[in-house]
Amino acid sequence: MDRIKSKVAIVTGGANGIGRAICELFAEEGAWVLIADIEEAGGKEVVAAIRAKGGEAEFCRTDVSNPADVQRAVAMAAAHNGRIDILCNNAAYLSPDFHAALESTDEEWRRCIDVALLGTHSLTKATLPYMIDQQQGSIVNIVSIQGMEGMMTSAAYTATKAALLGYAMSVSYDYGLQNIRINSLCPGPIQTRISADPNDPHLRWQCDQTTLGRVGYPKEVAWAALFLASDEASFITGVTLPVDGGWTSSSARKRV
Numbered sequence: 001m002d003r004i005k006s007k008v009a010i011v012t013g014g015a016n017g018i019g020r021a022i023c024e025l026f027a028e029e030g031a032w033v034l035i036a037d038i039e040e041a042g043g044k045e046v047v048a049a050i051r052a053k054g055g056e057a058e059f060c061r062t063d064v065s066n067p068a069d070v071q072r073a074v075a076m077a078a079a080h081n082g083r084i085d086i087l088c089n090n091a092a093y094l095s096p097d098f099h100a101a102l103e104s105t106d107e108e109w110r111r112c113i114d115v116a117l118l119g120t121h122s123l124t125k126a127t128l129p130y131m132i133d134q135q136q137g138s139i140v141n142i143v144s145i146q147g148m149e150g151m152m153t154s155a156a157y158t159a160t161k162a163a164l165l166g167y168a169m170s171v172s173y174d175y176g177l178q179n180i181r182i183n184s185l186c187p188g189p190i191q192t193r194i195s196a197d198p199n200d201p202h203l204r205w206q207c208d209q210t211t212l213g214r215v216g217y218p219k220e221v222a223w224a225a226l227f228l229a230s231d232e233a234s235f236i237t238g239v240t241l242p243v244d245g246g247w248t249s250s251s252a253r254k255r256v
């Protein structure tokens with residue numbers, strides 16, 4: 001309890017999955033949370049769930065690829081008490097139908113870049129002035145192990161996620177002296193609505209790629225995000241932290 005008490009946090013893509021778990025945990029730990037998502041019903045449901053447990057949250061319908069939406073969301077968060085302490089860039093364009101380079105369409109590339117990369121930049125750019133004034137802030141980007149290694153038929157998604165790692169390193173360099181930290185969390189396979197069906201052989205394959213032999217849960221990513229967002233991580237910036245059950249650190253895949 002209270003690990004980020006009274007801090008103001010913005011979480012993009014907070015209506016579902018990993019983002020929802022992050023919103024709920026941040027609120028449990030004392031933050032005032034702005035849920036910025038394109039899904040209004042889901043976002044309002046998360047607000048209600050947080051308030052039912054005594055937490056504080058608001059929803060702002062936000063398409064992170066729309067600069068006007070981003071300005072509105074950041075203004076709404078700042079209206080709470082003038083501060084923005086934590087930004088969690090989690091929203092991404094997720095398609096069940098990503099492609100290899102040859103088959104990938106311009107539309108797929110544009111949507112990946114507009115939502116995950118430019119959306120993250122837009123939110124970061126709109127939030128940094130508050131953090132600079134405060135001389136304090138923590139930005140946590142939800143990336144993917146697909147930013148760290150290649151995987152099948154997802155050139156645009158993988159390229160966008162890899163670019164986010166470079167973005168965090170650059171921003172951490174430029175704003176470190178203002179005590180603004182920015183870190184990248186790289187989830188492995190996490191059970192959300194985008195996950196493979198329980199009977200899909202792809203799920204077994206994913207489990208076999210981890211040393212823990214299973215997929216992860218949204219809360220397991222949220223715990224890592226909470227740590228990086230909190231003052232407990234006050235000397236940590238510019239890092240890439242896999243939350244992947246050992247996928248990237250081992251040769252587990254060679255078992256199969």
Ligand SMILES: NC(=O)c1ccc[n+]([C@@H]2O[C@H](COP(=O)([O-])OP(=O)(O)OC[C@H]3O[C@@H](n4cnc5c(N)ncnc54)[C@H](O)[C@@H]3O)[C@@H](O)[C@H]2O)c1
Pocket residue numbers: 012013014015016017018019036037038039042062063064065090091092093094115142143144145186187188189190191192193194195
């Ligand atoms: N689930 C996994 O296995 C996994 C693995 C690695 C990385 N990730 C990353 O974690 C993040 C969350 O994924 P998830 O599995 O929870 O997916 P999800 O679909 O459950 O949640 C994504 C949320 O983002 C919102 N969103 C989509 N486009 C948006 C936009 N333009 N503006 C604002 N909100 C938008 C959706 O409405 C949704 O609420 C993504 O960045 C994804 O790339 C997920």
